[in-house]
Amino acid sequence: MQRIIIVFFTALGVLLGGALIGGIGGTLTHQSPVKIMLKLTEDIKLWAVATAIGGTFSNLRILEGGFVEGKLSLVAKQLIILVAAFLGAQLGIWIINILTGGR
Structure with a gap:
């Protein structure tokens, strides 16, 4: 359970941090920070x-090994971790959309 929470908030932090700092970069280059932030959320999801x-190859190996060796509990755990990461990133996109007024 601890790993799922950490993965969720890591994905959320990467997306929020990337979009917010990217928005500052947009300001420095005389572009609309809102447009930059919205574009970045989709690009870095x-x-x-x-x-x-934690990278893609190690988790793909675990999934492969789980399927080949019949360890379905291991496969389920990796899928739950993947879903938690996706939900964290999706929450980040939602927060940026709220902060910027949407599309």
Whole structure:
């Protein structure tokens, strides 16, 4: 359970931090920070999930090993972790949409 919470908040933090800091970059380059933040949320969503689960290859190996060896509990655990990362990133997108007034 601890790992799921950490993964969720890591994905949330990566997305929020990337979008907010990217918005500052948009201001410095005389672009609309709101547009930059909204674009960045979609661009870095996958990376937020990958970062939160600790990279993609190790988790893919675990999934593969779980299927091959018949360890379905291991597969289920990895899928739950993946869903937690996705939900954290999705919450980050929702928060940025609320803060910027949406699309």
